[in-house]
Amino acid sequence: MVAAASILTRNYCESLFFVVGKIDFPPIKALSAWSCFCKASCHNRARKRGCAGTKSVMARTSSQKRKTAETDIVLSLDLDGSGNSTIETGIGFFDHMLTLFSRHSLIDLQVKTMGDLHIDAHHTVEDTAIVLGDALRAALGSKEGITRYGHAYLPMDETLARVVIDLSNRPHLEFRTPPNAASAPNFPLTLTEEFCRALASNLRCNLHVELLYGRDGHHIAEAIFKGIARALRVAVAIDPRVKGVPSTKEAL
Ligand SMILES: [Mn+2]
Numbered sequence: 001m002v003a004a005a006s007i008l009t010r011n012y013c014e015s016l017f018f019v020v021g022k023i024d025f026p027p028i029k030a031l032s033a034w035s036c037f038c039k040a041s042c043h044n045r046a047r048k049r050g051c052a053g054t055k056s057v058m059a060r061t062s063s064q065k066r067k068t069a070e071t072d073i074v075l076s077l078d079l080d081g082s083g084n085s086t087i088e089t090g091i092g093f094f095d096h097m098l099t100l101f102s103r104h105s106l107i108d109l110q111v112k113t114m115g116d117l118h119i120d121a122h123h124t125v126e127d128t129a130i131v132l133g134d135a136l137r138a139a140l141g142s143k144e145g146i147t148r149y150g151h152a153y154l155p156m157d158e159t160l161a162r163v164v165i166d167l168s169n170r171p172h173l174e175f176r177t178p179p180n181a182a183s184a185p186n187f188p189l190t191l192t193e194e195f196c197r198a199l200a201s202n203l204r205c206n207l208h209v210e211l212l213y214g215r216d217g218h219h220i221a222e223a224i225f226k227g228i229a230r231a232l233r234v235a236v237a238i239d240p241r242v243k244g245v246p247s248t249k250e251a252l
Pocket residue numbers: 096218222
């Protein structure tokens with residue numbers, strides 16, 4: 001009723017503004033302001049309902065902290081963001097990967113990881129993926145109304161990756177690459193695999209990553225991270241036609 005009334009009010013405002021505008025009535029600015037106010041209040045009510053047309057009422061956000069002898073991580077995210085990120089892991093290439101992950105998933109992401117880089121990048125990458133997985137799972141909550149499945153074919157010049165994800169609550173990683181697939185100059189492909197394994201284990205998702213072909217190690221890693229981002233963007237999206245949890249078990 002409230003929504004219907006506000007739409008009627010808005011339409012009335014706009015009609016009045018239109019009619020009055022045509023005959024150049026003096027209080028036109030006041031009416032214009034009134035029309036803007038009506039539009040804004042409609043918009044705000046839609047936001048409170050959960051982003052016009054979705055069923056999500058709660059914000060799908062999460063903040064996580066994790067500290068061990070190897071890494072110290074603070075991470076926060078918003079599933080319904082616009083791809084804004086602040087990333088600081090101490091590994092330039094990994095920062096590049098997480099930045100493009102945020103941009104292409106539209107998940108807002110803030111990450112600060114201080115890891116034992118005097119040893120190597122392994123703990124920093126793996127533990128950041130653990131916390132990212134935890135945060136994504138927490139932000140998804142009961143998973144009511146989500147799309148659940150997502151996939152992407154991701155080209156990067158000569159490289160093509162395929163990523164398929166199911167937010168199934170059953171952790172599994174398939175990571176398939178052709179023999180002797182190249183690594184980026186400062187980021188072994190095995191680290192990308194470790195990232196995927198830790199993400200799948202802690203998000204508790206089924207993640208299939210397949211490098212169909214590719215030569216350049218930078219392109220290969222980038223295609224995989226972007227592929228995960230695009231697949232996840234679809235899987236976490238709210239589908240307004242989904243009633244409850246998208247599983248015949250009624251739980252995910
Ligand atoms: Mn790049």
